[in-house]
Amino acid sequence: MSWGPARAEFPVLDRLAYLNAGTNGPLARSTHEAIAAQERSDVESGRGGPAYFERALALRDEVRTKLAAVVGVEPGVMSLATSTTNGCNIVLSGLQLEPSDEVLTTDGEHFGLLGALAASTAQVQVALVRELPPEESLQVLLDAITPATKLIALSHVCWMSGNRYPVEELRRESGLPVLVDGAQSAGAIPVDAAAVDFYAFSCQKWLCGPDVTGGLVVVDPERLGIAAPSYLSQESYDDVGFVARPGAARFDPGWTPPPSLAGLSAALDLAPEGRFERAVQMADRCQELIAERFEVVTAPGQATLVSFRPDEDPEDLVKRLYEHGVVVRHVPKLGWIRVSCGWWTTEEDLARLLGAL
Numbered sequence: 001m002s003w004g005p006a007r008a009e010f011p012v013l014d015r016l017a018y019l020n021a022g023t024n025g026p027l028a029r030s031t032h033e034a035i036a037a038q039e040r041s042d043v044e045s046g047r048g049g050p051a052y053f054e055r056a057l058a059l060r061d062e063v064r065t066k067l068a069a070v071v072g073v074e075p076g077v078m079s080l081a082t083s084t085t086n087g088c089n090i091v092l093s094g095l096q097l098e099p100s101d102e103v104l105t106t107d108g109e110h111f112g113l114l115g116a117l118a119a120s121t122a123q124v125q126v127a128l129v130r131e132l133p134p135e136e137s138l139q140v141l142l143d144a145i146t147p148a149t150k151l152i153a154l155s156h157v158c159w160m161s162g163n164r165y166p167v168e169e170l171r172r173e174s175g176l177p178v179l180v181d182g183a184q185s186a187g188a189i190p191v192d193a194a195a196v197d198f199y200a201f202s203c204q205k206w207l208c209g210p211d212v213t214g215g216l217v218v219v220d221p222e223r224l225g226i227a228a229p230s231y232l233s234q235e236s237y238d239d240v241g242f243v244a245r246p247g248a249a250r251f252d253p254g255w256t257p258p259p260s261l262a263g264l265s266a267a268l269d270l271a272p273e274g275r276f277e278r279a280v281q282m283a284d285r286c287q288e289l290i291a292e293r294f295e296v297v298t299a300p301g302q303a304t305l306v307s308f309r310p311d312e313d314p315e316d317l318v319k320r321l322y323e324h325g326v327v328v329r330h331v332p333k334l335g336w337i338r339v340s341c342g343w344w345t346t347e348e349d350l351a352r353l354l355g356a357l
Helices: 003-007 031-043 050-070 084-095 111-119 134-143 167-174 247-251 260-268 275-290 314-323 347-354
Strands: 102-106 123-127 148-153 178-180 198-203 214-218 234-237 241-242 305-309 330-331 336-340
Touching: 031 050, 031 260, 050 214, 084 111, 084 148, 084 178, 084 198, 084 214, 102 111, 111 148, 111 178, 111 198, 123 134, 134 167, 134 241, 148 167, 167 178, 214 247, 275 305, 275 347, 314 330, 314 336, 314 347
Parallel strands: 102 123, 102 148, 148 178, 178 198
Antiparallel strands: 198 214, 234 241, 305 336, 330 336
């Protein structure tokens, strides 16, 4: 499907310049219809019996395969997490780091990662790279590594600045395990999750899926402990223990409702050819237009987020823009406005943004 017919599947785009997929992506008619059809089946046929469970398990396999393709891995290393936050917690708890261990992160991380780091017993070291030119961040991060560093944990795309962090280069040059927060990259830009050790992401953002859906890549499942097993973690069990399922499915945190899986599967089918190139093209165009009037924080040629410094209170500005049919968000504490440009973004959307500004 080309991007024009695919865009027409999103009713909200007929009404709003929807520029906030970094929080929640738009929902398509086909996604809603798939959710509703599965809900209807559950209501009419019940949530039990062989047919129900066969359908539910088939949906899990179907979605696992599609998500693996999105981030460039085999289905066997994909866990059906519920969010980026959930994925980060699975990894940090499973690594069982010691108080003498260090984890290196950045000053541009979301609480979805920071909370998991704080709950770990390891010491957290922070590299100050958020507002550096992206080409300088690799060396700063490498210089911050110490003999005690056991993990590097950072975003692929910074949710604040919109700049990319060099996750693949860090893994290659440091030789250390790397956990990536992929909330602003999966579905937005091409991803090779096999190049790092752990890759956590959400599906309600750039993949336009239902709430409480996500993925976690664990490249070597045997090296990560199962800190909080769900029923889906086991292949078999007895009164004193269990045998883990093969692959990353052992980290599945619980039963994802079949309607959510049906909706996510439909959403993943909708993504058009050339979506990554078009999304970055629209982000570059957005940056070009905003730079004529405001200071842009995001470096050129990054991903699909564009952050800038407005000349009025950012929270008030977000509300005012919404009144003009433009959906963006502010970045707390920094006074920035963040614009999310997807493959569905048009020149008309950007013109509406600039006109409202």
